[in-house]
Amino acid sequence: MPDMSPKKVVIPEQEPTVRNKNFKEVSLGYTLEMAQKEADRCLNCKNSPCTKGCPVNVQIPDFIRLIKDGDIEGAYYKISETSSLPAICGRVCPQENQCEKNCVRGIKGEPVGIGRLERFAADYMLNKPVKQEKAESNGKKVAVVGSGPSSLACAGDLAKMGYEVTMFEALNKAGGVLVYGIPEFRLPKKEIVEVEINKLKELGVKIELNVIVGKSINIDELMNEEGFSAVFIGSGAGLPKFMGIPGESLNGVYSANEFLTRINLMNAYKWPECDTPINVGKNVAVVGGGNVAMDAARSAKRLGAENVYIVYRRSQEELPARKEEVHHAKEEEIEFKMLTNPLEITGTEDGWVNGIKCVEMELGEPDASGRRRPVEKAGSEYIIDVDTVIMAIGQSPNPLIKNTTKGLETHPWGGIVVDEKTGKTSIDGVYAGGDAVTGAATVILAMGAGKTAAKSIDEYLKNK
Secondary structure, eight states, X not given: OOOOOSSOOOOOBOOHHHHTTOOSOSBOOOOHHXXXXXXXXXXXXXTOHHXXXXXXXXXXXXXXXXXXXXXXXXXXXXXXXXXXOHHHHHHHSOGGGTTGGGOGGGXXXXXXXXXXXXXXXXXXXXXXXXXXXXXXXXXXXXXXEOOSHHXXXXXXXXXXXXXXXXXXXXXSSSXXXXXXXXXXXXXXXXXXXXXXXXXXXXXXXXXEOSOOBTTTBOHHHHHHTSOOSEEEEOOOOOEEOOOOOTTTTSBTEEEHHHHHHHHHTSOGGGTTSSSOOOXXXXXXXXXXXXXXXXXXXXXXXXXXXXXXXXXXXXXXXGOOSOHHHHHHXXXXXXXEEOSEEEEEEEEOTTSBEEEEEXXXXXXXXXXXXXXXXXXXXXXXXXXXXXXXXXXXXXXXXXXXXXXXXXXXXXXXXXXXXXXXXXXXXXXXXXXXXXXXXXXXXXXXXHHHHHHHHHHHHHHHHHHO
16 A cells, blocks of 8 residues: 655755855755655556656656665666656756646645655666667767757757767856756756766767857858758757846846856856855845746855845745745745835946845736736835845847858747747758747756657658
8 A cells, every 4th residue: 555644755955054055955865765655655546647747758657666666776767768867857847837746646735756756766876887778870960059958858869869969069068057057056067967968978979068059150051061960959048138227237237147157157156266256245136036036046145145135026926936946045044025126226336236226016917927917016115235136037049049040930039930849940950949949948848849859850860
């Protein structure tokens, strides 16, 4: 009989007042005993509703049953049949809105901790040799632009099919948003991301760093001069958005993209060992309510800020960030200023931030998204004294590839237009997926798009 406990097995974590001063991973992971106890809560449903909620179709009851039976290696290989990055997905996927949302155990209690179990199985194999099946080379070359989740998934699947895959990354380290966007305390780079990327290299994927497609080389040149039979564009959404309010050009105003890149990729959190410190001062305001806003706020706290504020124009119920990230942020003494909207960033005579002028909001009638539209409350303006302001209100695809690729159809907001079933763009032989198509979304959705494109590229080249 399954364990009918209504609660998940609690996962060990660093104490909040300790972890908000370091960049070590917050969650410490399950032990074998904990993992098997949590696995025993699974009902092993015949129709597997949890699997239907997974964008990459992981056979969830099967791998959980293997953990319950003590075959952790078998569980890892079962996950790896469809997921290219299990150690990463187990940490950063929004399981509560996907697989766990469909879990039958969630009807009268908490769903099975699917993400925690996926992480456990993947971590078990991190330092063990992994068997990877690969077809013989078919002599065909495929270029993959970018090295984030969609590109990694696409490249891995194509390499296993026998294609010669070369990945082109604009920065000096592969991993895309996994490296520059998600903080170390949520996703360790050396222990997790680098290990996963090295598995791709073992499959034969070549990674060319410091190559900006659209500047160093363009899509036409890759196909017509470099001999690539197909191209996958997974260049992400790295262009930050701003509000257009007065004061955004002051010193001390960051986009969340720049702020997190300097911390994660340029190791600002290791000061004084690094060359790129970030002085956040005593008080920091982060504008936005998504996961990126939570990452920026929690990072600012770890860099020494005494007071960190999340400024969000809607209510707590409308926060788009994962509940777990909001919970962790509150535990780490991040202050949430809900129903608050910035009007202006104020500064000193020499051009440095010294405050953010805000107005209180109230919820009115629903807008096009179905959420109640926030409207200003008359006469409620006030100023929060801050030294740093971080804008985390969204990102869009960089227009460089669009502007240098003839015939590539894009949406007015910048995303590449694709066939949803195949990932095919308006150019023959060119496919795209992930944030370059959808705008900023989740790691697992990007991976799903990469896998779809890999399958379509294989069919295209075989037919061609």
